[in-house]
Amino acid sequence: MDGRTTRAQQRREQRRNAILVAAKQVFREKGYHETSVHDIIDRARIARGTFYLYFNNKREIFTELLATFLELIRQSVKRISLDPNDGPPLMQMRANFRRVMSAVITHQDLASITLRHASAVDPEIGGQVRDFFDQIVALIERSMRIGRKLGIARQDCDEHIIAISALGALREILPRMIDAQKRKDEPANGAVPDILTDIERLADELLTFFVRGVFT
Amino acid sequence: MDGRTTRAQQRREQRRNAILVAAKQVFREKGYHETSVHDIIDRARIARGTFYLYFNNKREIFTELLATFLELIRQSVKRISLDPNDGPPLMQMRANFRRVMSAVITHQDLASITLRHASAVDPEIGGQVRDFFDQIVALIERSMRIGRKLGIARQDCDEHIIAISALGALREILPRMIDAQKRKDEPANGAVPDILTDIERLADELLTFFVRGVFT
Amino acid sequence: MDGRTTRAQQRREQRRNAILVAAKQVFREKGYHETSVHDIIDRARIARGTFYLYFNNKREIFTELLATFLELIRQSVKRISLDPNDGPPLMQMRANFRRVMSAVITHQDLASITLRHASAVDPEIGGQVRDFFDQIVALIERSMRIGRKLGIARQDCDEHIIAISALGALREILPRMIDAQKRKDEPANGAVPDILTDIERLADELLTFFVRGVFT
Amino acid sequence: MDGRTTRAQQRREQRRNAILVAAKQVFREKGYHETSVHDIIDRARIARGTFYLYFNNKREIFTELLATFLELIRQSVKRISLDPNDGPPLMQMRANFRRVMSAVITHQDLASITLRHASAVDPEIGGQVRDFFDQIVALIERSMRIGRKLGIARQDCDEHIIAISALGALREILPRMIDAQKRKDEPANGAVPDILTDIERLADELLTFFVRGVFT
DNA sequence: CATGAATGAGCTTTCATTCAT
């Protein structure tokens, strides 16, 4: 009895997952508004009613995907620690870049959905996304203040603006990484600037730019 | 006869403009998909049919607003010139920042629409926006190459990544400038980090960050 | 201008009415739940959207028809007056019967909808119908009390029960009148007890039964 | 072997009954259309599929409940007999009233379903209910004719109309009896006209009204 | 030119019923 129940629950979980995967793909390709429930069930090869067995509506499945990705990013970004065991702050920052980039490459669909489509689903979701990135800004700001106290960072800079800029740089790079990765996987679409598929170099480049600017 | 035609055309132009203004406001407030043609004609105080006399469809009026803003930005961004009469390259860059920021503040609705909503209208418009920003990236990249040739910029940096980052920083700051400006105009919504409403300081801050990074 | 507007409003009114007529017929034939908006627009020969231009939903058009009929009945039923100019109470009662029956025959569709289908649309509408009939019961009860005071009616009767019974008798007869009338209009469905199509006789019969019972 | 079969059949019968009981309650509370199969299986604490093991569909379980009640009423109403052993006709009539009222009070759910909801399930069931009540009308009509032959009843009355009226009175009173009974069982809902819970008085009142009318 | 009533494709969602386990 327990075995049967367990197996049933597993099947349920699998089904649910299959729908999530299908939705993830379609949302990525067409965006939220151009995607209809019809598209999702078509891809998932399930009946209309089955969809509503697992999700209350289209918005809900989208927010679930969104939440999944935001959580991934949340776990990728770690506060800069002053404990010497955690290595130098700049290396910690680099590791943050690296982890975020990894997460984005590993979860391209989710990342694409979040970075490209989520803000425009509706005002509420847009607000949630904004809040999330505001938290990231606050995190970077905090690191900047620490850096300043330690005498590492310039005393005359405005941490808020720099934090925003750093986030912006990342947000601009990430979708291009996804594109580059995709074009690499399916060639024939022209040359790919290969730095965009090389997380290590990218993280270095970004860190150097962040720290030293473009000046000689 | 000619005078009559001219006057008629002026009236036509005015009407058309009034609709554009109305649409601009509504799109900014609600985004593309949450805005219905009803919202637009309501604000413009015209009849349903009149709308379609001036625009073929909802998408078209949106793309026109989008195009207007992209053109504004295009004209704000000038190529870095090596002619000594045009001043030092860094000052030219600063002037570019300044002009873009000015355009955004002067045309908050258009800017908001472009920066926040345009990418998610549909895949095609999303592509157009991407293409536009890719051109900007190419422009910055070119400046970077010049800077490198002149020995101003680091030899070891990847111009593409830096160009993307610079654009990203700007794209992240601009919408926050709009918000700050709005909150300044309608206070009572809490304190506003006033640097976000001060174009001069912002341009300086951004330029310094861009050139020297955060390091001491 | 005014003429044009007026004509337009007239057309609007006509359209609205045409839809009401169509709905009235379909509701009568199939009842509320078996009737779909599709059925109504089919009969009215209008498009789906047009329906929603005039009514917010299916329920609303039903309640409007219901309200129309309840109002008709409300106006048919007059309080028993003691003013000698208004004639003897019993004749006033007979007139009430007559007017209600007339209204039902004149508005067979509305009557059918109300008497047969309204109670079961949903709990709320069911409650409204019940309230309406409770008011009628209260009205009859009041007449009974007057009759008792005047010494016309038995002292030992329970007005409430008698009022309910009188209403019930009427509610049972009215739908059969409609059926009879219909079968009379479209013969070939067998003989029709012709008393059910003769309002005068019916009112008399009912009044006599009400007043004297069946006893010799 | 036989014992096993019998026990199995008993279990089957019990299950079936439990479902009927559950359906009876829900149908009474929500009416036919507002009740979903989900509501029924929820109350019966069985699985979806189990329901269809015992009944072919939702309509069938409703019609079974309806038929049960109609049969109860059929058995409550006995033809007026002229055999002196069966007592005077009027007393037989009174007994009929009494038995019907008893059945209604004893089977409030079934009665409620039949009297309030059955007519509006669909045209066919509506027709069945009508046919049933037409049979009752015919029965009363017959009694009236007997009464007339015996010289008990007025010669000038129309039995059909009187039969309809008598039925109507009863149909109007019965649901109010159920309400009164319910409010009595769960007080706090305001005073209850207690005659509606007293079958004896009600039967008397109705009979007196029926026989002698309201006149002094 | 301007109007706004009319259109109908297409959306989301529900729910009675089936069927593999």
Add this chain to the structure above:
DNA sequence: CATGAATGAAAGCTCATTCAT
């Protein structure tokens, strides 16, 4: 026998677009 996941027909409703006046 019992289960409950799966089904898909069909419902109500919206809204961008058209067109007669």
